[in-house]
Amino acid sequence: MGHINPTLSLGAALLGRGHRVAWISLDASLADRLPQGGELLLVQYDQDDVAKKNSEQYLDQITKKNVSGIESIKFLYEEVLIPLNRFMFDGIITILQAFKPDVIINDHQLFAGAIAACRLLIPYATSVTAPAAIKMMEDLPGIHEWEIKQIVGLQQELGIPGDRSVATSEALTLVYTSRHFFGEMSLPDHYKFVGPVIQNRQVMNSFDWERFRGMDKHPRILVSIGTTFDHSYKKEFFGKVIEALGNEPVSVIVVSDTALFDTWPDNFLVQEKVPQLELLPYLDAVVCHGGHNTVCETLSHGLPLVVIPIAYDQSHVAGRVIHAESGVRLNYKRFKAVHLKEAVWDVLSNPAYKAAAQRVRQSFEQAGGAATAIDLLERLAAPPPAGGLAFDRKRFYH
Amino acid sequence: MDAITTQHKLSNEEIFTILKSFITEVIGEEFVEDMDISRESSFTRDLEMDSIEIVSFSEKVKSHFGEHIDFTGWLSSMDLDQLINLKLDDIINYIETCQSSK
Known part of the structure; x- marks a missing residue:
């Protein structure tokens, strides 16, 4: 999942300022992606603990299930987030008691981190990697209330009474987008729109740059729909991509399992993973599922989008792209190859989309990014002593 | 059509026709041709509308029936x-109920 990405950039910047930074995760492979000096604290349970072992296998399988539309939100909470957070909670508490951090940063969907922070009375900030979820509060409040009910249920089970969600910190909630892209909505002051935080990430994925440079057809587009869907869905989706763009005068970089089809069109370059941030400067447009990270990374490069939202909050992210006039949206269930072809040529040939994408980029740059986020985090770690500021002012102004 | 809504109670059939036209506007005429939109159609499963499409449909309902029904409140x-x-x-x-309670 891309939720880890902004914290990798934030962590790199924090380490650069001399802080000690550790990541709590279930995923041992995260070690390879951490910035230099970052520590990985793995949530691990005793081999004998059958219940926990079963949960681990369950979580591994469940995340690959096909879901779409509003129903996917029910699935996400009931089948993934609540079990995952319940599973991780004990491990997080144990790790925090040993590591004793000054500040905890929890992803807004990893509320076990926030619950643990509250239980141990450690200040925490929340990292909002899917800001469209906030916007959904306004559009369909029934969904938001239902989500809060699920979170509060788990909180009560884990020892926090009351019916207010602690998932997002009232001290500091970092939202990785700009006000311009997010849209109008009145929110409390602790929501800080710092823009996307994408710098200083480890480049992990090798890429056939030679083949890429040899691709002589312009424009160049990237097609990526994330990793969590199963074979038959992907086959149907990429089948349409091939039909739409196979014979077009464009170069197409596709993020997919290459074995999905025996042959791919000559103007396609297919890799299971690509170094997206390194690739974006050479592209002209991106076709994606409306995941917040990919959308923001694309707009950070001032490129237009074709968004085909599949599940979760992606529909709302797509809504923001349309509202900002920086792309075209297609319905995942209904679109045919011809619609994709038209949409791609539309965003490539009408300069208004690119101009709008560049306005979003500008708003991202103005939001401050990692430096602003870190200033806010440092303030949270070491609040000025009570009365200290007033005393200083007196000294200077009298 | 707007004049009618402000003066007369719409029949069940008339409301159905108006709502169908809003669905067509939201998801596009060419897709609707292949669909069988009935009273029993569910927005999520049958019409395969995602949340942003449901929101834009409800905005159309709001702006059409706005003064007469609290659609936002009902949906919320x-x-x-x-x-x-x-x-x-x-x-x-729901729209029929609002009309008859006037």
């Missing part, structure tokens, strides 16, 4: 399961 009171199962008929009935 629905929890996730109710939204997932929401059918065209539920909205038709």
Whole structure:
């Protein structure tokens, strides 16, 4: 999942300022992606603990299930987030008691981190990697209330009474987008729109740059729909991509399992993973599922989008792209190859989309990014002593 | 059509026709041709509308019937399961109820 990405950039910047930074995760492979000096604290349970072992296998399988539309939100909470957070909670508490951090940063969907922070009375900030979820509060409040009910249920089970969600910190909630892209909505002051935080990430994925440079057809587009869907869905989706763009005068970089089809069109370059941030400067447009990270990374490069939202909050992210006039949206269930072809040529040939994408980029740059986020985090770690500021002012102004 | 709505109570059939035209506007005429939109159609499963399409449909309902019904309030009171199962008929009935309570 891309939720880890902004914290990798934030962590790199924090380490650069001399802080000690550790990541709590279930995923041992995260070690390879951490910035230099970052520590990985793995949530691990005793081999004998059958219940926990079963949960681990369950979580591994469940995340690959096909879901779409509003129903996917029910699935996400009931089948993934609540079990995952319940599973991780004990491990997080144990790790925090040993590591004793000054500040905890929890992803807004990893509320076990926030619950643990509250239980141990450690200040925490929340990292909002899917800001469209906030916007959904306004559009369909029934969904938001239902989500809060699920979170509060788990909180009560884990020892926090009351019916207010602690998932997002009232001290500091970092939202990785700009006000311009997010849209109008009145929110409390602790929501800080710092823009996307994408710098200083480890480049992990090798890429056939030679083949890429040899691709002589312009424009160049990237097609990526994330990793969590199963074979038959992907086959149907990429089948349409091939039909739409196979014979077009464009170069197409596709993020997919290459074995999905025996042959791919000559103007396609297919890799299971690509170094997206390194690739974006050479592209002209991106076709994606409306995941917040990919959308923001694309707009950070001032490129237009074709968004085909599949599940979760992606529909709302797509809504923001349309509202900002920086792309075209297609319905995942209904679109045919011809619609994709038209949409791609539309965003490539009408300069208004690119101009709008560049306005979003500008708003991202103005939001401050990692430096602003870190200033806010440092303030949270070491609040000025009570009365200290007033005393200083007196000294200077009298 | 707007004049009629402000003066007369719409029949069940008239409301159905108006709502169908809003669905067509939201998802596009060429797709609707292949679809069988009935009163029993659910927005999520049958019409395969995602949340942003449901929001834009509800905006059309709001701006058309705005003064006469509290559609936003009604929709807001629905929890996730109710939204997932929401059918065209539920909205038709709600609008009819609002009309007859005047």
